[in-house]
Amino acid sequence: MNPQKYTPPLLDRRLAVLLxxxxxVACTVIAAGLMLDAAARTGMLDxxxxxxxxxxxxxxxxxxxxxxxxxxxxMLAIFAQQRNRRYVMIAATVLAIIxxxxxxxxxxxxxxx
Numbered sequence: 001m002n003p004q005k006y007t008p009p010l011l012d013r014r015l016a017v018l019l020x021x022x023x024x025v026a027c028t029v030i031a032a033g034l035m036l037d038a039a040a041r042t043g044m045l046d047x048x049x050x051x052x053x054x055x056x057x058x059x060x061x062x063x064x065x066x067x068x069x070x071x072x073x074x075m076l077a078i079f080a081q082q083r084n085r086r087y088v089m090i091a092a093t094v095l096a097i098i099x100x101x102x103x104x105x106x107x108x109x110x111x112x113x
Contacts, residue, residue: 029059
C-alpha cells in the first residue's frame with residue numbers, strides 16, 4: 001500500500017513561493033546596502049555615493065513591508081480565479097483597509113504635516 005503524496009493547494013504553493021523569494025530579495029537588497037555602507041566607511045566610495053547605502057537599506061526594508069500586501073493581493077487574485085466570492089470580498093476589504101491606513105498615515109503623519 002503506497003501512501004499518497006500530499007500536494008498543497010495552489011494558494012499555499014504560490015504564497016510560499018512569494019514569501020520565500022520575496023524574503024530572499026529583501027535580504028539581498030539590505031545586504032547590498034550594508035556592503036555599500038561598509039565600502040563608504042573604509043573610503044572606497046566618495047561622499048556622493050555613500051548616501052546611497054541608506055537608500056538601498058530602506059528599499060530592502062520597504063520590500064519586507066510590501067510582502068504582506070503582495071500576499072493579500074495574490075490571495076485576492078487566486079480567489080477571484082476560483083470564483084470564490086466570499087473570500088474575494090474579504091481580501092478586497094483587507095486591501096482597502098491597508099490602503100486607507102496608508103493614506104491616513106501619509107496625511108496625518110510627520111510627512112503630511
